[in-house]
Amino acid sequence: MMKIRLRKYLKPYMRFVVLAPLMMVLEVAMDLTQPRLMAMVVNDGILGDAGLGFIVRTSLIMLGVAVIGMITGFACTVFAMFAAQNYGADLRSDLFKKVSSFSFAELDQFSTGSLVTRLTNDGTQLQNMVLLALRAFVRAPLLCVGAIVMVLSISRTYGLVIAVVMPVIALTAMFIYKKLAPLFTQIQERLDGLNAIVQENLSGVRVIKAFVRGEHEKSRFGVANEALKDTNLRAMFIMAAVLPLMMIVMNATVLAVIYIGGLQVQAAQMQVGDIMAALSYMTQVLFTFMIMSRIFVSIPRAKASGDRVREVLAAEVSITDGDAAVGSTGGDIVFNNVTFGYGGGEPVLKQISLHIKSGEHVGLLGSTGAGKSSLVHLISRFYDVCDGQVLVDGVDVRDYPLDALRAKIGFVLQESVLFSGTIGENIRWGNPNADDAQVLQAAKSAQADEYITAKEDGYDTLLGQRGLTLSGGQKQRASIARALLKDAEILILDDSTSALDLATESNLNAAINAEHAGKTRITIAQRISSVMNADRIYVLEHGEIAAFGTHEELLETCEIYQDIHRSQMGQGVAA
Ligand code: CTP
Ligand code: MG
8 A cells, every 4th residue: 555644734834833832842931930930939039038029020020921821822722723724624625535536446445434434533533633743742741851850950859759750650651551542442443333323324214214123223323332332431430540540649749849848948958939849840740641641542543543544545546547639429339358347356247249339229138237237337437347448439448538538428327316406406417508498408308397397496496415305216317317418429328217107218218319319328227118119239147248139139039038028018018
C-alpha cells in the first residue's frame, strides 16, 4: 500500500502550527513565574520589611503576568483550533473526493457504513489529535520540566521528593496506558459495530418489518450496545480508580514538601514563601502527569483512525481515464473474446464475442445471475475486463476518457436510484441543459408524465431520500426518462421494465422506437415480450452466449428459448 502522510494536510496552516506552541511556551513561562512572585510577596513583603509599596507593586506584576498568561493561552487555543479545523476540513474534502473517484470495484470493497464512519468520526478523531498535539503535547513536558527546575532552584533537597514521586507517577501513567489503550481501541471497534447495525437497520427497516424480525434486530442491537457499555465502564472504572490514587500521591507530596521545607526554615536555609511556591510547582508537576497519561491514551485511538483514513486515501482506483481522442460516433459495440470475473475471481462472463452495430436494437435474455448486468457494465467500463476487449465505436473502452465514454451511453441501471429533490430535477439529471419541453417529452416517452401530472405538485413533487415516495414502477419510469433525456448514442435498459405492466411496457417500447430510432439499444429483460421485437436476441446462460437470433429464429432452434417461451405463455407473448 502506498504510504500516505496525513501530516501534509497541516502544511498550508504552518503559521498556526508554529504560532500555537510558541504561545504555549509563553503561557507556561507565565504559569511558572507566578509562584515565584508569590514567594517574593510572602518572604519580603509580608514576613520581611520591604513594605506595603513592594507588596502592591509585586501584586500588580502578578496581575500583569496573569493577564499575559490568559492572552497567550487564548491565542494558543485559537491558533491550534484554526490549524485543527482546517486540517479536518481538508482531510474530509480529500476523503470525499477520493470516495467519489472510486470505481465500482472499490465500492464493492468498502461498506457504505464504514465509509461514512471514516469520513466523519475518524476525521474528527484526527482533528482532535492535532488540537491536542499543538496544546497538551507542548504544555505537559514544558510545564513538567520547568516546574521541576523551579522546585530544585528553591531547594536541592526537594530533589529527594521528586526522586520518590516521579517513578510512582510514571508507573501509574504506564499502568493507565497499558490498561486503557487497548480498551479505547476496543471501544472504537465496538462503536463501529454498533454503527453498522444501526445503518443496516435504518436502510433495511422495511424488510425487517415485513419479516417481523424487529425483536431479533433489537436483541442484536442490545448485545452490541451492552458490549460497548461494558468496555466503556471498564475504561471509566480504571480512570476513576486512578484519581484517588493520584490524590494520595498528591497529599503525600504536599506533606513531604511542607516537612522538608519546615526543617529548612528552622535551619534558616529557606523562607515560608518558598514552601508555598514549592507546593505550587509540585502540584503542577503532578497535574502534567495526569495530562500526559490522557495523551498516551488518545494516541492509539488516533492511530487507529489514521490507519482507517489512510486505507481509503491509499486505495488504488482501478479504473482511470484513457487518453484516446474521441473520434467517430454511432454507438457501435464489439466484444472480443471477453472474460470477466469480479475481483479477478471466478469468471462470470466467459469468452463473450458479439457485435452490435450502430442503430441496432438488441435484447439480452437469461436467468438471474446469468451475467446480463455484468455484460453491460463492461460497456460503460464500470469494471474492466479480465481478458479480451470491449470496443465502442472501434476504440477500446479503456482508452477513452471516462467522461467521454459515459457521455455516449444513456444507462438505466437495474436498481433505480433517485435523489432527494423534485421529480423534475431528477429527470433533468440526465441533461442539466435541457429545457422544460424536453423534460416533458422524455417523461412522456418513458410513460412517466401521466403519473407525475396526476400528483398535486406535478414535476415539482418532492421526493424523499432515494425516491422513496414513489412506487417501484414509478421509480423505474423516472430513471428511464432521465436516461432518455440524455439523448446519447447508446441506450442501455437493464431490466428496467420489470415493474411495469405489459400495456405500459409496450407503449414505452413504441415511444422509444419512434423517438430514438437511430440509436443503438440494449434491452435486458426476463420476459420475452420485452425483447421479442428486437433485431437480435442473445440468450445468456452461466456467463456464456447460448444462442442468438431473432425471436422467430430462436423459437425454432433454441431449446432454452422455447422453454422460457412456454413458461411465459399468456404474458403478452403470442403462442
Ligand atoms: N456478481 C458478483 N459481484 C457483483 C455482482 C455480481 O460476484 N458485484 C456475480 C453474481 O453472483 C452472479 C454473477 O456475478 O453470479 C452475474 O451477475 P449479474 O451479471 O448481476 O447477473 P444478471 O444476469 O444481471 O442477474 P439478474 O437477472 O438477477 O439481474
Ligand atoms: Mg442484472
